Amino acid sequence: MSDANCLFCRIARRAVPADIVAETDGLLAVTDINPQAPTHLLIIPTEHIPTLADVSESHTPLLGRAVHFANRLARERRLTEHGYRLVVNCGAAAGQSVWHLHWHLLGGRPMTWPPG
Ligand code: AMP
Ligand code: ZN
Numbered sequence: 001m002s003d004a005n006c007l008f009c010r011i012a013r014r015a016v017p018a019d020i021v022a023e024t025d026g027l028l029a030v031t032d033i034n035p036q037a038p039t040h041l042l043i044i045p046t047e048h049i050p051t052l053a054d055v056s057e058s059h060t061p062l063l064g065r066a067v068h069f070a071n072r073l074a075r076e077r078r079l080t081e082h083g084y085r086l087v088v089n090c091g092a093a094a095g096q097s098v099w100h101l102h103w104h105l106l107g108g109r110p111m112t113w114p115p116g
Helices: 007-012 057-076
Strands: 020-024 027-031 039-045 084-087 103-107
Touching: 007 027, 007 039, 020 057, 027 057, 039 057, 057 084, 057 103
Parallel strands: none
Antiparallel strands: 020 027, 027 039, 039 103, 084 103
């Protein structure tokens, strides 16, 4: 459920300071410490799930809530008109560096694909 050595578990327990901008059932939104866009939030489940590949059927409601939460944050930050990106990096080769599932919500600048 929670991993004592995991940075995002520690943020969820308020054991490590972070800019928590919003909270909903089982999820936090935190300002990324190294932002890649004018808006760069992390959507973090309070449950310790190491990667997207560890998601199971029982997480289905949590995943739905995460997307609704991200959409609400995007609307509140007026990202909807110009678009925004919701990204999960799964595994080191895909760029994952913190082993606790999270979504990146990015917006406020034009974005190309693949990301540079
Ligand atoms: P990923 O590389 O997809 O695992 O994303 C991890 C993200 O966490 C990166 O964008 C980091 O900048 C961000 N990050 C690392 N430490 C912190 C922290 N203490 N508070 C907020 N964001 C962090
Ligand atoms: Zn964790």
